[in-house]
Amino acid sequence: MRLPHPDIAGGSAELVDRHAAAIGALDQTLGHDGRAAVAPPGLAVNHFPLQGAGERSGAKNQRKQQSGRPCAHLPQANTACYKPSTMSSAASRPVRVRVAPSPTGDPHVGTGYIALFNYAFAHNMGGKFILRIEDTDQARYRADSEAAIMQALRWLGVEWDEGPDVGGDYGPYHQSKRTEIYRKHCNMLIESGKAYRCFCSAERLTELRETARAEKRNPKYDGHCKSIDAAQAAKRVEGGEDFVVRMIVPQEGSVVFQDRLRGQVEISVDQLDDQVLLKSDGFPTYHLANVVDDHLMEITHVIRAEEWVSSTPKHVLLYEAFGWQAPEWIHMPLLRNTDKSKISKRKNPVSINYYRDIGILPDALRNFLGIMGYSLGDDKEIFDLKEMVETFNFERVSLGGPVFDQDKLRWMNEQYIHKLSHEDLVDALIEWRYGREHLRKVAPLIRERIKTLSDFASATEFMFSGDVEYTAFADKLKIPEVSNKDLKKGLLELLEDYDQLDGYSAEDLEATSRAFCEKKGWKAKHLFMLLRVGSTGRMASPPLFETMTVVGKEITRRRLRELADFIGKMK
């Protein structure tokens, strides 16, 4: 399923009144000349009064915040210091934060991590925690993803006060239902000379990027369409030409903003591109949607991952262009793989459901995420959500990127298991994989394969375990005429194909696998044996694809990936 095109998607009819009001109010904020009514540049460094008490007091940050020359080198007042306007009213603004996942795949531990910190802060401040679905990417949209993300977040114990399913006064909470809002705001920027339509083809842009890279320049849009006058642009639009809307980034100066954890960050505008705000399919990009929604939803603090630091200037510029008060920026460190790179599914299981499926207790995962880049200050590592909320303080965040250490997670889970009463342990087991629901899926697959009930355990052992071993089958793990290297690569590609699926049915898996064989010229029976050994650790199993669904998507994925690595390492 794809998202409906905005033209036919929920437009203004679905907008609640307050948005109309907000847009109306915005019209007034913009002066006749379209200039944003913002505080003049060059003010003293701003702080949210809110953060005063809890202000990070690290000397380094203090230095940065106090450095009195944020705009010193900047030439013109009008291009100079894009510093967030002073928030005189922020003190009284109730805290509202959000997590804004994109439904393009499995519920990511990083989403859980950021959600947890948003939740902890919101509750500590007596504020609200909002869930917003950023479903503006039609190409990567996956129908089953959104529900999975919500389920996973709830499973973790991170509950939202406003969101798509629970409602709230600031909806709709799906960006796909807010396209009319973005379109309007985009037009405002065009009218006020802050944005323009661009008709360049994807090919031209790619070429631009490539030549820039070849010449070792920073890839940047060359402003080709910037000078097209309004009348002509309108004409081309009417003529049915595809276009995007780009924001106009000032030619000189730099953008300065305060990050709660890092102090002052300054980035020169020549690092910035004329960012696309509205895509040719009519959907907004993250940058536009995020700013517009955060403003309309009255978000006070943007707590997100560090990867966003370098695009924050674009957002600051947008707030300025609209004449809005920007939220406070708080960029959390990135979760890491063992090699310190940003956590990724290629190197680490990243789906929350994987951890659920191998039998990690939700509280343990939550607690574990809570010690990533964070501590209570004493030597206490085991703490519940309530305790984290009550004592939460951004000063306790450390910025070195924390490695997601499976060993420590398991240890922590052990602590939680030990704390369970016998009865609760039984319940946990039943809820995990020893309940009727799961057994009902298992039974049909093994009934023909057991002579006594006591055969059940050995017949299904791989359905109740995490990783499996492949060493015993080392000499069987091959496909004629295919090198180990290509085999590994192929397996990984297949995994990608599985990931593109909406859902995880045996039929889809089989169809995908067969199509893959076709493409590769591999014999199905060869590939299927590999998949069998990979997903079960055996050469004999119940029907392969049914088995894979019962073993579960996450564990199967992990096992197949391990298999691929194993094969890659063979002689």
Add this chain to the structure above:
RNA sequence: GACCCCAUCGUCUAGUUGGCCUAGGACACUGGCCUUUCACGCCGGCGACACGGGUUCGAAUCCCGUUGGGGUCGCCA
């Protein structure tokens, strides 16, 4: 490559107003105790302030530089 961020044991971290730090805790690893076994538990061990300059009576803590790691540079978020 350009820009930005970061820097205490292999890993998560305490240390944040510089002295109480011959750097504390946890995971992992490891020796022992307990025990019919295994596990748990308990006691012990290994193990870090990246480097170089400053500032200071005194620096893991402040400043500068170097090095290292990471992130970003998309009509993805």
